[in-house]
Amino acid sequence: MRESTIMKIHYGTALAAVVLVAVHVLFRVTMMNYEDSLAYENVLANYKYLPYAIMLELILVLLSVHGFNGLRVILLELKQGRSYEKAVTYGCIAGMAGLIAYGSRTILMASMGIT
């Protein structure tokens, strides 16, 4: 993929994540007080509310893509080389996929009530 396309994805994921993370944080501080919003029953109820669960999944994907691409950019700024660049790129893709898989497992299990 062209680097210009990757940067457009990087910026797109950033802007989308800003909006969704703001909603996620507002859920913690506006619906009830912060302490109560972290109670087991309330957090589980959040996961079981489908639009919220979908939003969490979107945040997970957006931030994983943005975060691991950011890490790739930082590592490529520090050092260059054919095999190094390949290792960094594939390593970041693997990290991103692993994090998305692990986070999706939590969202799926909690939203389906498998606890």
Add this chain to the structure above:
Amino acid sequence: MKRNENREGIKGMANPGRYGIERFAYWLMRITGLGLLAYFIGHIYETSNIVNGKTAWENMLSMTQTTEGHVLLTLVIGMCVFHTANGIRVMLGHGGYGVGKPARPDYPYTPASQNNMHKLCIYASIGLAALAMMYGMSVLFGE
């Protein structure tokens, strides 16, 4: 002079005093990005405890809902706000906004892109991050 004598390595590159606030923002952007990625991974692991039942969730909360945990969360709020505000500045700059018009390079060769507007935006990002941290502290520690 030998080539190695003038080599400061990463220390020279990181020195914010020599290159101004733009270099400071460059480093802060990367440091906050790495910090936020580390927090994000930790947050995914922390919240995964919800599937292990109420006791596991409350055990995890008792570890994170402490004074140290709240201080860490306050830092995360600051990193998040700075990274967002400065990121928007960088995006606008990459899109050609606020970087000045192309012109013939004349002495003293002041780069049009490093203008006061961008400097002001960097200071504003730091200010916003500080305000968000103060609000975060008031929520986390109680008003």
